[in-house]
Amino acid sequence: MTLPDEGKSLPWKNDVVAARRGDHSAFASLVRSVQRPVYGLCLRLLKSDAEAAEVAQDAFLRAFQNLHRYDEARPFDLWVIAIARNLCLDILRRRAKVHTQDVEEMKEVLPAGDETQENRAIAREERKSLEGALATLPVEDREVLELYYVQKRTTKEIAGVIGVAPGTIMARLFRAREKLRKQMAPRELS
Amino acid sequence: MTNTECPELELLFTELSEGSGASLEHAKSCERCGEFVSQHRELERELFRLADPFPPSSFVSQVMAKVAGSPVSKYRELKVGLAIMFGAFALALSVLIFGGGVGQVGILAASAVVHSQTLLVGVSSAISALWTTAAVPMLLSLGLVLGAALFALKRLMPGIPQFSEVKISS
Numbered sequence: 001m002t003l004p005d006e007g008k009s010l011p012w013k014n015d016v017v018a019a020r021r022g023d024h025s026a027f028a029s030l031v032r033s034v035q036r037p038v039y040g041l042c043l044r045l046l047k048s049d050a051e052a053a054e055v056a057q058d059a060f061l062r063a064f065q066n067l068h069r070y071d072e073a074r075p076f077d078l079w080v081i082a083i084a085r086n087l088c089l090d091i092l093r094r095r096a097k098v099h100t101q102d103v104e105e106m107k108e109v110l111p112a113g114d115e116t117q118e119n120r121a122i123a124r125e126e127r128k129s130l131e132g133a134l135a136t137l138p139v140e141d142r143e144v145l146e147l148y149y150v151q152k153r154t155t156k157e158i159a160g161v162i163g164v165a166p167g168t169i170m171a172r173l174f175r176a177r178e179k180l181r182k183q184m185a186p187r188e189l190s
Numbered sequence: 191m192t193n194t195e196c197p198e199l200e201l202l203f204t205e206l207s208e209g210s211g212a213s214l215e216h217a218k219s220c221e222r223c224g225e226f227v228s229q230h231r232e233l234e235r236e237l238f239r240l241a242d243p244f245p246p247s248s249f250v251s252q253v254m255a256k257v258a259g260s261p262v263s264k265y266r267e268l269k270v271g272l273a274i275m276f277g278a279f280a281l282a283l284s285v286l287i288f289g290g291g292v293g294q295v296g297i298l299a300a301s302a303v304v305h306s307q308t309l310l311v312g313v314s315s316a317i318s319a320l321w322t323t324a325a326v327p328m329l330l331s332l333g334l335v336l337g338a339a340l341f342a343l344k345r346l347m348p349g350i351p352q353f354s355e356v357k358i359s360s
Contacts, residue, residue, distance in 0.1 A: 024254060031253050039249065040242025053246055060253045061260055123239075130236050149237035174203045181233055 012076035020067045031060050034077040037151050038084050044146040045088040059084035082161045133183040141176035278338030282331040
């Protein structure tokens with residue numbers, strides 16, 4: 001018998017069980033539900049639309065091929081994110097040179113809300129500047145900032161994905177934010 | 191309060207996350223720390239406003255194309271193969287037991303060993319004896335084993351076309 005809370009706390013469980021039996025539509029539903037954070041992290045780490053899409057697709061393919069290894073008690077999205085992160089790190093290790101100056105501009109992503117056109121333009125510029133500064137940070141800083149601020153994960157969840165203690169995440173967040181603040185300071189002055 | 195008494199930035203950050211603490215209290219009266227705290231709060235506000243971009247619209251279909259084109263995992267292959275094998279074995283065994291064919295098979299095997307010189311005669315008489323005493327269970331068992339083996343073969347070779355897909359060239 002299924003407990004009433006089970007469906008709420010493990011929303012992916014039924015789809016995972018069905019996908020394990022070979023139900024492709026159930027797996028497609030899982031992909032739809034977590035594609036955005038997985039692709040978002042890949043894009044943040046790789047800084048290339050095409051590569052991010054390719055790696056995120058590979059992450060889902062690996063997830064499908066290894067569904068029997070997935071622990072249903074863990075959040076499915078974090079499991080796929082961990083796979084995607086490892087794939088991204090492999091690519092970054094293989095890259096001979098990192099072009100920190102050749103930063104692709106990120107897409108426009110924020111909902112408009114009730115802002116006026118002028119305010120929206122200012123906000124857009126600020127975000128562009130922030131995205132640019134973020135992109136210049138080392139990969140370990142980008143990943144914690146992406147997971148904590150953009151994806152709103154807890155330090156415990158991030159620690160699970162990266163495989164370190166939550167305290168280490170706190171320290172990394174501090175250092176990353178400090179670097180970002182310093183990175184932003186000269187731009188603001190100019 | 192002087193700058194020498196300012197807390198470590200990491201401590202200030204931790205208290206900033208927690209929402210209270212002595213360092214935060216200090217920041218209220220210290221211009222340098224207060225400036226630091228306000229800068230961090232501003233940065234946090236900006237960071238929290240960022241959101242992940244949407245992947246390309248064809249993303250899900252591309253993932254599913256890769257999934258459909260990927261070979262079946264070895265684990266699933268093994269699991270399905272073993273399940274089919276044990277299932278067929280159990281079914282054949284149960285048909286033999288409930289059909290009374292096991293005793294016949296045992297007697298025939300013993301007689302084949304003891305009377306090896308008359309093996310050929312024994313085998314033929316065994317077949318005829320089986321046919322007369324347990325023809326239906328024997329046929330059922332053979333049919334089940336054959337059917338299960340064909341099904342397992344088909345599952346383990348996903349590349350072979352379906353019956354409906356086979357075209358007979360003239």
